[in-house]
Amino acid sequence: SIVVVGSLNMDLIVRVPRHPVPGETLLGSDYETHPGGKGANQAVAAARMGGKVRMIGRVGQDAFGTQLRQGLRHAGINVHAILPIHGPTGVAFIAVSDAGQNTIIVSPGANTQLYPENLSVAEFEGAKVVVLQLEIPVKTVVRAAQLAREVGATVILNAAPASPLSPQKLALMDVLVVNETEAEALTNQKPDSPEAALEVAHSLQQHVPKVIITLGAQGAVWVEAGSSGYQPAFPVESVDSTGAGDAFIGALAVALAEGQPLAQAVRLGAAAGAMATTVVGAQPSLPRRDSLKRWL
Template sequence: MQKSVLVIGSLNLDLVIHAERIPLPGETVRGLGYEELLGGKGANQAVAAARLGASVRMGGRVGSDAYGHSLLDGLTAAGVNAAGVQVSEGPSGLAVITHAASGQNSIVVQPGANGAVTAADIVEMEFSGVGLVLLQLEIPMEAVCAAAKTARQAGVPVMLDPAPVQAFSNDLLQAVTWLTPNETEAAALTGGVFPPQETAEKLLAMGCRNVVLKLGECGAFLMGSDCEPVLVPSFAVKAVDTTAAGDCFNGAFAARLLAGDAPAEAARYANGAAAISVTRMGAQASMPSQDEVAELLENHR
């Protein structure tokens, strides 16, 4: 029986305002349009993995508002088992996103129900049959640490996306099989900007088993106990919205690791999935299908 991906993390409703550019501090710019889209780093990664063939379960919380219902419906429509998502009285998580014509974005997140996830919630989750646990930092650190500890005790590998970046203990990192920061997050964790291999070495010294540096258009750099140092190139595309590209990478990387791919092979696949995602608007709405990624990889053989 195929093992599943268990994603424990955030579910947000993304309120997206389109503008010619992201405003400077204190500046007001005129919006060019507005959308409400399904998001949240946890839910994004769950949807990405499910669309790419993985069996996926989601754990977390939504609010009792209409947004909560929409978020649950979105997971179910994507093929994610949302039985582990509880409903808290009050508002769901919200993300306010300014999307510039260049494809760049700025994001402010209001946790809502995501802030109510506790270590007790983790204890109630079922880890049997799970092949990989995906975590991010949009739920309380208490819950993240409890999830990593429980996964380690169950012998299940953990993938941690350290976003939004914040301080955490080495005890957490010692339970992490794959740490997947982008360049900004890696710089915050290591205290500076270094070449990819030096950055990876510094992160590995903190206790995690493997590192995947997500380098945007430069690709992904892998290093650790389970892979030799390697830079996996990205795919050249015209980006229209970079929202959730990193989430797409994580979901795709997890799906392919569980399918038996070697880490570098899984990273190439994940680069392809992320490349497709940035050519579309939205978070979950931008996640590609298996056929789309297969076609891109075949065309870039």
């Protein structure tokens, strides 16, 4: 099975004619709520790709918390380790202007209260793959990686949102997945072409056995001991890139749990990412395995 340790957020989205300046009040559209958080999105992505998924996380004792937990349960995810704590659920306030630009304020809420001591090895028993991101405390990410290693699981770190990490922390991971911005935060090098990305991936591979850099419409590169490669993007009519990265991670996790080689897992990830850009939204755009197969 696949265990995701990470964030759950409710995204609150409002459309505005333009972004307000400090001190200004603007009228926006009716707001919409959309379940999000990188952890939850990647758990749903893996479940849609046919993975047996468990998620470990924290929500608040409020309506958003209940809604997020139920949403994941309906997606077929084991939610027993998603516990409600005292305090508010994580939310993201997103304003989308008519010019198509977003401003986003994340209030991480309950996600900050998933502590290392809350994790036990029993929760990782039977896991083939453990998926981590950086929207929960980094100490908890480190502990989760250690426990995952104890049970022999493959540890995937999606080092998002972008932040620097010590070589010691990177060394706890088996697979590192970053986009261009996240790669730059780790290395101070900008992977602005597939060639440059391969070089950056090689330098990160000194710390992590397998490294993948996703390049949006340019596809992805991967490096492991003794081999590397470039996966071009699948050509699509993309309407919204939200969710592409999460679709990629979910598909990658399922493929690796099935024992597929890295190159094939990256190919499935790239296909899922491409398909996710053809539908608006994060979780609604995450493809199912059967429709992805038909599409391929």
